[in-house]
Amino acid sequence: MSADLTHTVIFACDAGMGSSAMGATLLRTKLKTAGITDVTVINKAVAELASDAELVITHSGLTDRARHMAPDAIHVTVENFMATPKYDEVVETLRAQRA
Amino acid sequence: MTTSSSARVGVQKFGSFLSGMVMPNIAAFIAWGLITAFFIPTGWLPALGANPLDADGNALNNGGLNFLAMVGPMIVYMLPLLIANTGGRLVYGVRGGVVGVIGTMGVIVGTSIPMFMGAMIVGPLGGWLIKKVDAIWAGKIRAGFEMLVDNFSAGIVGAVLALVAFLGIAPFVQTVSDALGTGVQALYDSGFAPLLSILVEPAKVLFLNNAINHGVLTPLGTTAAAESGKSFLFLVEANPGPGLGILLAFAVFGVGLSKASAPGAIIIHFLGGIHEVYFPYVLMKPAIIVAAIAGGATGVATNWLFGSGLRAPASPGSIFAVLLQTPTDSYIGVILSVVLSATVSFLIAGIIVRSTRKADLDAEAGDLSAAKAQSKANKGS
Numbered sequence: 001m002s003a004d005l006t007h008t009v010i011f012a013c014d015a016g017m018g019s020s021a022m023g024a025t026l027l028r029t030k031l032k033t034a035g036i037t038d039v040t041v042i043n044k045a046v047a048e049l050a051s052d053a054e055l056v057i058t059h060s061g062l063t064d065r066a067r068h069m070a071p072d073a074i075h076v077t078v079e080n081f082m083a084t085p086k087y088d089e090v091v092e093t094l095r096a097q098r099a
Numbered sequence: 100m101t102t103s104s105s106a107r108v109g110v111q112k113f114g115s116f117l118s119g120m121v122m123p124n125i126a127a128f129i130a131w132g133l134i135t136a137f138f139i140p141t142g143w144l145p146a147l148g149a150n151p152l153d154a155d156g157n158a159l160n161n162g163g164l165n166f167l168a169m170v171g172p173m174i175v176y177m178l179p180l181l182i183a184n185t186g187g188r189l190v191y192g193v194r195g196g197v198v199g200v201i202g203t204m205g206v207i208v209g210t211s212i213p214m215f216m217g218a219m220i221v222g223p224l225g226g227w228l229i230k231k232v233d234a235i236w237a238g239k240i241r242a243g244f245e246m247l248v249d250n251f252s253a254g255i256v257g258a259v260l261a262l263v264a265f266l267g268i269a270p271f272v273q274t275v276s277d278a279l280g281t282g283v284q285a286l287y288d289s290g291f292a293p294l295l296s297i298l299v300e301p302a303k304v305l306f307l308n309n310a311i312n313h314g315v316l317t318p319l320g321t322t323a324a325a326e327s328g329k330s331f332l333f334l335v336e337a338n339p340g341p342g343l344g345i346l347l348a349f350a351v352f353g354v355g356l357s358k359a360s361a362p363g364a365i366i367i368h369f370l371g372g373i374h375e376v377y378f379p380y381v382l383m384k385p386a387i388i389v390a391a392i393a394g395g396a397t398g399v400a401t402n403w404l405f406g407s408g409l410r411a412p413a414s415p416g417s418i419f420a421v422l423l424q425t426p427t428d429s430y431i432g433v434i435l436s437v438v439l440s441a442t443v444s445f446l447i448a449g450i451i452v453r454s455t456r457k458a459d460l461d462a463e464a465g466d467l468s469a470a471k472a473q474s475k476a477n478k479g480s
Contacts, residue, residue, distance in 0.1 A: 014115050015122045015309045018415055019375035022367065047115055047189075059375070061306040061382070064108050080379040082360045082367065 005097050006054045006074070009041045009090065012066055013059065016045030023057065023081050027090065034091050036098065049073075057090065107305065114310020120186040120219055121313040125414045127181050128321065131173045132411025132424050138167045139328070141427065174325050179207055179218035186222030194233075194253060195226025201257030202228075202264050209269025210276075213325055215318030217272040221264050229256050276322070283319055283332065292403055295335050296395030301388050303336060304378040312336035317412045329408035329426050334398060337416035340437040341394030342377040343369050344444030345387055349380055352452040354459045357383065372415025386451050394444025398436040407432025 009027065013020035020043035028041045046062050049069035057076045058066040067075055078084045138148025148167035180200050187199025199222035206217030232252055240248050286292050302311055312335075320332035346368060350361035357380060364376040381387045402408060407429035413420040418437065425433045 013375065014111070014306050015118060015313075017122060018373045022371070022373055022376075045115065045119060047112070047119055059306070059379075061378070062111070064104055065111055068108065079382075080356075080360060081373075081376055082364050 005038075006094060007039055008053075009039060009055045009057065009094075010049065010053050010073075011041060011043040011057045012046045012049055012062065013043070014046060014062060016043060016048060019059070019081050020044065023078070026081075027057070027087050030087050030091050031094070034095060036091070036094050038098075039094055055090070057086070111306060111310070114307050114314055116189065116223075117219060117314030118309035118312070119189055120182050120222065121317055122309060122414070123185050124178070124181040125313070125412060127173075127178055128317070128411050128414070129424075131170070131178065134166060134173070135170050135328075136410055136424075136426070138170070141328075174213050174321065176207065178321070179203060179214045182215060183218040183222030183225070186219060187226035190223045190226030191230040192226075194229055194249075196222075198229040198253050198257045198260065199223065199225035201225065201254075202260030205261035205264030205266075206269045206272055209265040210273045212273065212276060213322050214269075214272065215321060216276050216279075217264070217268065219318070220272065221260070221268060225257065225260050228260060229253050232256050279319060280322060283323070287331065287403065290403065292331070292335075293396035293399040296392050296399060299336050300341065300391040300395045303374070304381045304388065304391065306375075306378070308336060308374060312416075313412070313414070317414075320409075320412065324408070324410055329410055329429060331399065331402040331408040333409035333412050333424065334402055334421070334433065334436060335395070337413045337421065338395065338398040338437060338440055339369050339372065339374070339416050339418055339421065340398050340440030341391045341444040342374050343437075344394050344441040344446075345380055345390055345448045346377050347441070347445045348387075348390070348448035348452050352449055352456060354456060357459075369418055372413075372417025372420055374416050384451060384455065387448050390444040390447035390451065393447050394440040397443040398440035401436035401439050402432050405429070405432025405435065407436070409433065 011020040011024040011027065013023075024041045024043040031037075031039055031041065046058065046065045046069060049056060049066060051070055051072060053070040053073040055076065056066050056070055056073045057078060059081065060077045060079055063075055063077045066073075076086055076090055078086045136142050137144045139145065140148070142148065147164045180203060183199045183203035184196040186196075188196035190199075202221045202225040203214065203218045206221050207214045210217065229252070233249075236248065286295070299311055302308075316332045316335055320330035323330040323332065343365065346361045346365045349357050350365065352358075353361060361380070364380075367373050367376050381391060407425075409421065409424040409429070410426050411424050413424050421433065421437065422430075
């Protein structure tokens with residue numbers, strides 16, 4: 001894991017329009033609650049991931065493709081968009097970076 | 100990476116390339132569907148659609164309103180050209196999009212049907228061609244001549260591609276489109292259309308949902324709807340019923356996290372139209388796919404029985420989007436297709452979830468179920 005601060009979290013799904021938009025909204029809310037204000041959460045299609053992505057969240061069915069598109073990024077895999085402890089782990093990671 | 104997972108990645112990539120050309124333009128499909136819904140003779144406001152005819156068939160003046168005139172050009176030109184532009188862009192940015200659009204004009208004019216498939220071929224092809232042509236003299240252009248070379252190379256490549264598309268690609272695509280359309284129609288006429296669900300439902304939960312719906316069914320359905328005003332194809336994948344039934348089964352019979360999260364997932368799936376939220380429940384218990392297939396097939400069979408369908412794609416697959424795209428003569432069939440497919444998938448998924456309840460309760464003791472940990476381990480490679 002990179003020691004640099006992560007400033008952008010990308011939530012990626014197949015089309016970049018549906019589940020990723022929902023996941024990004026959930027994560028933004030959690031970050032706001034945690035008081036982390038210097039991290040931008042965006043959503044896009046897996047096919048549009050660039051190699052300079054920092055932290056990428058995908059469903060497990062899409063993580064292989066996401067790794068291929070952005071090999072250097074930190075990849076977080078979720079099983080269930082609605083209820084996943086992974087969002088809290090991401091928030092914790094970001095908070096720890098800033099401690 | 101295992102062979103199966105790299106095969107899956109390959110199929111997903113191709114599939115999302117196809118759907119990636121269509122999905123960013125869904126708003127245009129919706130606009131076309133709405134304008135059609137309002138102004139066709141059987142629509143909500145037919146008087147504003149076209150000049151009403153008197154008893155002798157002469158057009159009466161309705162104040163110059165003739166909105167219906169938009170419906171044809173929108174489906175013949177706007178939708179395929181948008182797809183071509185997005186396809187060209189996916190390959191080679193804005194410049195690729197421009198050449199893709201020019202070339203696609205060749206297939207549009209060279210055929211007599213809405214050219215979705217042609218746009219999905221020629222759009223990216225145009226992007227690829229200008230990418231290759233640009234590479235020939237990359238770095239060799241004298242300073243100050245870049246714009247001249249760029250504009251004329253893209254213009255010439257586009258013009259040539261349009262001619263080739265008109266002469267060579269259009270007849271080919273027309274033949275293939277006709278064959279596909281005939282095939283789908285034959286499947287429908289023979290009553291075997293519900294079998295589509297055997298392919299569609301499993302592919303859907305493997306995240307090929309957009310590839311199948313917007314890569315294949317939306318173009319075919321729009322072509323059919325342009326002729327008959329509606330198509331059942333729009334509901335083969337987008338029917339929210341099967342997913343609703345599965346989530347209800349978890350909400351009623353499930354245990355632990357899956358039971359607790361199911362009601363929220365129902366709202367997002369059924370009202371918001373994000374079907375992806377129910378895929379994890381199926382992947383968690385693969386036997387549930389039987390419920391999805393049976394539910395999906397029930398929905399297709401219902402629409403077949405009632406001759407019902409949608410006017411335009413329902414995207415996202417929310418009940419609101421479905422009802423907004425339902426023509427007046429299809430309400431009963433479409434609503435029943437959602438209700439019956441949800442019922443069938445609920446009953447089957449309910450039996451499966453109920454029968455594994457005890458094992459799940461034991462597994463819940465370890466917080467994360469064994470199945471989830473196992474699937475995580477499989478997918479972590």
